[in-house]
Amino acid sequence: xxxxxxxxxxxxxxxxxxxxxxxxxxxxxxxxxxxxxxxxxxxxxxxxxxxxxxxxxxxxxxxxxxxxxxxxxxxxxxxxxxxxxxxxxxxxxxxxxxxxxxxxxxxxxxxxxxxxxxxxxxxxxxxxxxxxxxxxxxxxxxxxxxxxxxxxxxxxxxxxxxxxxxxxxxxxxxxxxxxxxxxxxxxxxxxxxxxxxxxxxx
Numbered sequence: 698x699x700x701x702x703x704x705x706x707x708x709x710x711x712x713x714x715x716x717x718x719x720x721x722x723x724x725x726x727x728x729x730x731x732x733x734x735x736x737x738x739x740x741x742x743x744x745x746x747x748x749x750x751x752x753x754x755x756x757x758x759x760x761x762x763x764x765x766x767x768x769x770x771x772x773x774x775x776x777x778x779x780x781x782x783x784x785x786x787x788x789x790x791x792x793x794x795x796x797x798x799x800x801x802x803x804x805x806x807x808x809x810x811x812x813x814x815x816x817x818x819x820x821x822x823x824x825x826x827x828x829x830x831x832x833x834x835x836x837x838x839x840x841x842x843x844x845x846x847x848x849x850x851x852x853x854x855x856x857x858x859x860x861x862x863x864x865x866x867x868x869x870x871x872x873x874x875x876x877x878x879x880x881x882x883x884x885x886x887x888x889x890x891x892x893x894x895x896x897x898x899x
Contacts, residue, residue: 716773782886
């Protein structure tokens with residue numbers, strides 16, 4: 698059976714904080730909102746509308762903020778790089794004849810811009826999916842592993858019945874990821890290739 702591994706994007710494969718900070722600060726200036734981009738960027742994981750609401754944006758303004766943020770975001774793609782080990786993690790799956798998926802809560806056209814910018818070719822990209830909403834794609838693609846940094850990613854993996862690998866490069870520490878259902882916790886993706894080689898799941 699071909700090994701298929703799914704990865705989250707923000708704070709799993711890429712450090713999107715510098716770009717998100719720039720885009721949110723620009724949005725806050727434009728709409729005169731007391732939202733700090735650097736603090737906002739530390740909360741990544743849930744959908745943008747949820748994060749904006751949590752940051753105090755008025756409910757009736759959120760749809761307009763989302764639209765404008767999506768217009769601003771392509772300009773910050775160049776400020777966002779791969780996290781350590783991301784290239785090697787994707788390559789480790791491919792070198793064994795496996796398939797790679799990116800299943801993310803990010804707006805899919807923006808996620809595609811990141812993949813293109815970094816030169817990453819994956820077998821499927823699925824965006825606009827959060828927490829257990831990721832499970833359908835993981836099941837459809839017969840994934841056996843899902844790697845993410847957020848409790849929502851662990852819930853998605855468990856809902857799909859796949860091995861949940863947590864990385865502590867996002868807002869959750871090892872205990873938080875295990876509490877959310879992680880089967881394995883790695884400090885970052887630099888450890889993933891060795892883990893995969895040792896537990897290559899056949």
